Amino acid sequence: GENVEQHPSTLSVQEGDSAVIKCTYSDSASNYFPWYKQELGKGPQLIIDIRSNVGEKKDQRIAVTLNKTAKHFSLHITETQPEDSAVYFCAATYTDKLIFGTGTRLQVFP
Amino acid sequence: ETGVTQTPRHLVMGMTNKKSLKCEQHLGHNAMYWYKQSAKKPLELMFVYNFKEQTENNSVPSRFSPECPNSSHLFLHLHTLQPEDSALYLCASSQDYWGVNSPLHFGNGTRLTVT
Numbered sequence: 001g002e003n004v005e006q007h008p009s010t011l012s013v014q015e016g017d018s019a020v021i022k023c024t025y026s027d028s029a030s031n032y033f034p035w036y037k038q039e040l041g042k043g044p045q046l047i048i049d050i051r052s053n054v055g056e057k058k059d060q061r062i063a064v065t066l067n068k069t070a071k072h073f074s075l076h077i078t079e080t081q082p083e084d085s086a087v088y089f090c091a092a093t094y095t096d097k098l099i100f101g102t103g104t105r106l107q108v109f110p
Numbered sequence: 111e112t113g114v115t116q117t118p119r120h121l122v123m124g125m126t127n128k129k130s131l132k133c134e135q136h137l138g139h140n141a142m143y144w145y146k147q148s149a150k151k152p153l154e155l156m157f158v159y160n161f162k163e164q165t166e167n168n169s170v171p172s173r174f175s176p177e178c179p180n181s182s183h184l185f186l187h188l189h190t191l192q193p194e195d196s197a198l199y200l201c202a203s204s205q206d207y208w209g210v211n212s213p214l215h216f217g218n219g220t221r222l223t224v225t
Contacts (some may be wrong), residue, residue, distance in 0.1 A: 004152070034213060043114070043200050043216030044153075089153065096208050100153040 002027060002094035006101030013080050014109055021104045023090035024072040030092040033073045035064060038087045038103075047088075048075070080108045113137045116201050116217035124225055125191060131220045133184040133201030141207045142184040143214070144176060147198040159184060160207040191224045198222070 003026045013019050025033075031052040036044035050057045050064045050073065057064050061080075066073040073092075077084055085108045090101040114135045123129050135142065144156040158166035159178040173195075175187040184201055198219040205212035 041218065043218045046213040049213065097155065102150065102152050
């Protein structure tokens, strides 16, 4: 069945350091991989996404990489800031549906 | 402002009550979704509507009843809920069905507590 595993469940970094969150998916036909950021008291917001025909995508301090052979993709945040503190969710398509990971709580300490 | 507005933000209800959650999107999207978010669990898809037609019911108990009167409004009617139904209920919309080519836009959710 469909499954998206996300690690780690919590991540603490010092301001200015980098943060990496990894997800693994099970369906080799998955072709769309969005990342969502959920701040306290708010709904998830799309921050970046990648399609299966691309290996890497960057948007300022965030980047996503995709390894189709290994069926995993990662979110990279560089030069972290306190406002990056939130819960991050990865997702992958499965028969056109979006399956979400369990989330990573990122804390950035000043 | 997310473009997707959910009311109420918080709701406490007894197991015998009947209440409704409301979602409104101002984005001109055609598809709308209900998700359940519980602690330490993945987001659980409940219902999907595309052009006001329900296209998905993800084995949700009948005590949850969705309604989509038009493409901009989505309701979730609740009755005789159980304590394990306590969770954050999120509404989302997308331009096209399933958002693979158009991302999901989420509201800020309704925090439901069943006592």
